[in-house]
Every structure is written in C-alpha cells, then in structure tokens.
Amino acid sequence: MNKPDFIPYAKQWIDEDDIQAVTEVLRGDFLTTGPSVAKFGEDVARVAGTRYAVAISNGTAALHAAVAAAGIGPGDEVITSPITFVASANCALYVGATPVFADIDPRTYNIDPADVERKITARTKAIIPVHFTGQPCDMERLSEIARRHGLLVIADGAHAIGAGFQGKPVGGLSDMTTYSFHPVKQVATGEGGAIATDDPELFEKMLLFRSHGITRDPAKFRYGNQSWYYEQQTLGYNYRMTDFQAALGLSQLKKLPMFLQRRREYADRYTAAFRDLPGITVPWQHPDAESAWHLYILRLQLEKLDTGRDQIFQELWDRGIGVNIHYIPVYYHAYYRDLGYAKGLCPQAEQLFEEMLTIPLYPAMKETAVERVIETIQTVIRSHLK
Numbered sequence: 512m513n514k515p516d517f518i519p520y521a522k523q524w525i526d527e528d529d530i531q532a533v534t535e536v537l538r539g540d541f542l543t544t545g546p547s548v549a550k551f552g553e554d555v556a557r558v559a560g561t562r563y564a565v566a567i568s569n570g571t572a573a574l575h576a577a578v579a580a581a582g583i584g585p586g587d588e589v590i591t592s593p594i595t596f597v598a599s600a601n602c603a604l605y606v607g608a609t610p611v612f613a614d615i616d617p618r619t620y621n622i623d624p625a626d627v628e629r630k631i632t633a634r635t636k637a638i639i640p641v642h643f644t645g646q647p648c649d650m651e652r653l654s655e656i657a658r659r660h661g662l663l664v665i666a667d668g669a670h671a672i673g674a675g676f677q678g679k680p681v682g683g684l685s686d687m688t689t690y691s692f693h694p695v696k697q698v699a700t701g702e703g704g705a706i707a708t709d710d711p712e713l714f715e716k717m718l719l720f721r722s723h724g725i726t727r728d729p730a731k732f733r734y735g736n737q738s739w740y741y742e743q744q745t746l747g748y749n750y751r752m753t754d755f756q757a758a759l760g761l762s763q764l765k766k767l768p769m770f771l772q773r774r775r776e777y778a779d780r781y782t783a784a785f786r787d788l789p790g791i792t793v794p795w796q797h798p799d800a801e802s803a804w805h806l807y808i809l810r811l812q813l814e815k816l817d818t819g820r821d822q823i824f825q826e827l828w829d830r831g832i833g834v835n836i837h838y839i840p841v842y843y844h845a846y847y848r849d850l851g852y853a854k855g856l857c858p859q860a861e862q863l864f865e866e867m868l869t870i871p872l873y874p875a876m877k878e879t880a881v882e883r884v885i886e887t888i889q890t891v892i893r894s895h896l897k
C-alpha cells in the first residue's frame with residue numbers, strides 16, 4: 512500500500528473567483544497601490560470593527576508600523592507573550608525598544624493579565640497581547656490595566672481575523688490590531704497584512720510609514736508646492752501591498768464567514784473526539800471569547816504517557832499527520848539568548864511548550880482527513896498510555 516497522503520497543519524483555500532479577481536487586476540492599470548489596496552483596507556476595517564485599516568506588505572510590517580506609530584523607541588519597554596511567533600517581540604527591537612515577556616494563562620495559553628501588571632515598569636509604553644490560536648485575550652482586563660497605567664494596547668491579531676470578544680469584533684478592542692494574510696492564516700494574500708485602528712492620527716502615521724514617510728497631499732506640505740513636488744516627512748519603508756494581492760484579499764474576505772464556520776466545525780469535532788481521551792487536554796475556551804480557530808492545539812498530559820512530546824510528534828508525522836509546534840518560546844531563540852534572555856522567565860509558557868502539539872486544521876480539509884487525524888491521534892496516544 513502507498514503511504515497515505517500527508518495532511519499539512521494548514522493550507523490556503525483558493526477558488527476560481529479568487530483567480531479571476533487577481534487576473535482582472537493583472538489586466539488593468541495598477542499592479543500596486545491601486546484601488547484594490549484602498550478597498551481592502553476598508554473591508555478589513557469592517558471585519559475588524561474599526562473606522563480604519565492600513566493594508567500593508569505582511570503581518571510583521573504591520574507590527575513594525577504599529578509600534579512606530581505609537582512612538583515607541585529606545586529606552587521603552589513593551590510587554591508581550593513568549594508563546595507567539597517571533598515577530599510579536601521583534602517589532603520592539605526594530606525601533607530600539609526592549610521586549611519584556613509576561614507569562615501565559617495555563618488555560619487559554621494567552622498572556623496572563625496579572626503577570627502583565629507585575630512586569631510593568633516606568634519604562635513600559637505598550638502591551639502587545641497576541642490573540643493566540645484565534646482566541647481573543649481577556650481584553651476587558653488588559654484594557655483596564657492599560658488605562659490605569661497609561662499604556663497603549665497593540666494586539667497581534669495575526670491568528671484572529673473574524674474573532675470576537677463579548678460579542679464585538681476583536682479588532683476594535685485595542686488601540687491597534689495587526690493582521691497577517693500569510694497562506695496559513697484564515698485569509699490568504701500570499702504575503703500581506705493590515706493594521707486596524709479607530710484613531711485617525713495613528714492611521715495617517717501608518718499610511719506614511721508604509722511608503723517611505725512620503726506625502727503627496729499639498730495640504731500637508733511644509734516646504735514646496737510645485738505640481739511635481741512630494742515630501743518625505745518621517746522615516747518610512749516600502750511596506751506596500753500590491754493591488755493583485757489586495758484583490759485576492761478582497762475575494763478571500765467574502766469567504767471568511769464560511770472559512771470560520773468550517774474551522775469551528777472541525778474544532779468542535781476534534782474536541783468531541785479528544786475530550787475524553789486520557790493523556791490529552793483539549794483547548795479551553797474563555798466564555799466571552801469567540802475564537803477564529805487559526806490553530807487547534809492538543810496539550811499532552813505527560814504524567815499519563817510513557818514518552819514525551821517529541822516522540823509523539825514523530826510518530827504522527829511518520830503517519831502523515833502534519834503536526835507542528837506553536838511556538839518555541841521567543842526568548843529560547845539564539846538571538847534572544849545572545850541579548851541576555853534566559854530560561855525560567857515564564858514557567859507556565861515553558862511547561863506548555865514541552866506539552867503542546869498543533870494538529871491540522873484548515874477549511875479546505877476533507878472530512879476524510881479530519882477522520883484520519885482523529886483516528887491516528889487516538890491510536891498513537893492510546894499506545895503510549897501508562
């Protein structure tokens with residue numbers, strides 16, 4: 512018998528109408544910074560529940576733009592979670608600030624507001640909570656802490672487009688919320704990102720930041736006024752999204768409700784299948800949070816198993832199940848160790864890291880693949896019960 516097909520942990524969903532939307536732009540006048548980019552920003556804002564959104568080249572650039580617009584710089588500290596992709600912390604380093612890691616809540620795996628509060632110093636300027644796996648952080652408590660200490664909240668919502676908290680879209684619950692449209696995320700544009708905000712000043716700053724800090728608006732010029740004139744007013748980058756990426760994003764956003772529905776359905780199937788399996792903890796959901804289900808993470812109860820996470824990872828991988836680890840704690844990376852960060856900073860995060868396993872979840876997954884994932888995990892876990 513042939514080896515069964517490999518089931519990846521994530522994969523984009525592209526239809527004919529997505530292809531058509533992209534080719535239409537390719538046949539038109541604008542390959543970059545055309546009408547689709549502006550329209551995509553508007554549509555992201557609508558989904559995020561904000562007045563504005565800046566479409567940008569990727570989710571990392573979105574974080575960089577947000578931190579820069581917040582005026583964060585050398586000597587400042589930002590507090591984020593260690594259980595995230597490195598970009599959530601790197602954005603502070605880009606502007607010369609210092610990332611400080613607060614531990615996670617062992618139930619939601621999101622940043623623990625109580626530990627955030629313990630890590631605040633006179634230098635703290637912002638909190639960067641990560642809506643990890645798509646489950647919103649406790650925005651009620653984080654906003655209250657931020658307000659009391661005069662901090663900005665820049666949420667990394669790379670996992671959370673379409674997520675809600677207390678019935679509201681999660682984007683509007685922070686000063687800025689960043690998104691990624693990398694193909695493993697809910698909405699794919701190839702590379703792509705956005706920052707949602709209600710604040711017109713932050714919005715303007717990020718528009719400038721996206722394109723070299725250059726304005727072409729005569730009303731804003733400080734020097735020339737000739738018809739050919741444009742003016743660089745701040746230090747920006749080329750973080751622009753192309754028009755054909757934005758066209759893909761617009762087409763994908765129309766399908767977001769269906770994508771989220773399928774993710775939720777498959778997540779529910781997994782939870783029903785694994786809830787009572789000894790040796791496994793299924794994801795816990797905060798009652799106020801409606802997850803966008805970017806990731807489905809199983810937590811191993813190692814005391815009930817005769818082996819560790821790495822062996823189980825390998826056995827599933829060898830059976831064609833594309834498991835993954837989200838994430839290596841940021842400060843475990845060589846670059847962060849060289850900066851002086853050391854193990855022991857966030858014990859809950861470190862323990863979770865030893866026990867976690869991301870299993871395949873994406874809307875284009877076939878029912879038969881979901882069944883195969885369930886049966887394979889049940890078999891492998893049962894074979895390792897003590």
Ligand SMILES: *Cc1c(COP(=O)(O)O)cnc(C)c1O
Binds near residue numbers: 599667
């Ligand atoms: C994907 C991701 C990013 C970075 O997004 P890119 O579009 O890949 O640059 C940032 N933070 C988190 C939590 C992510 O998952």
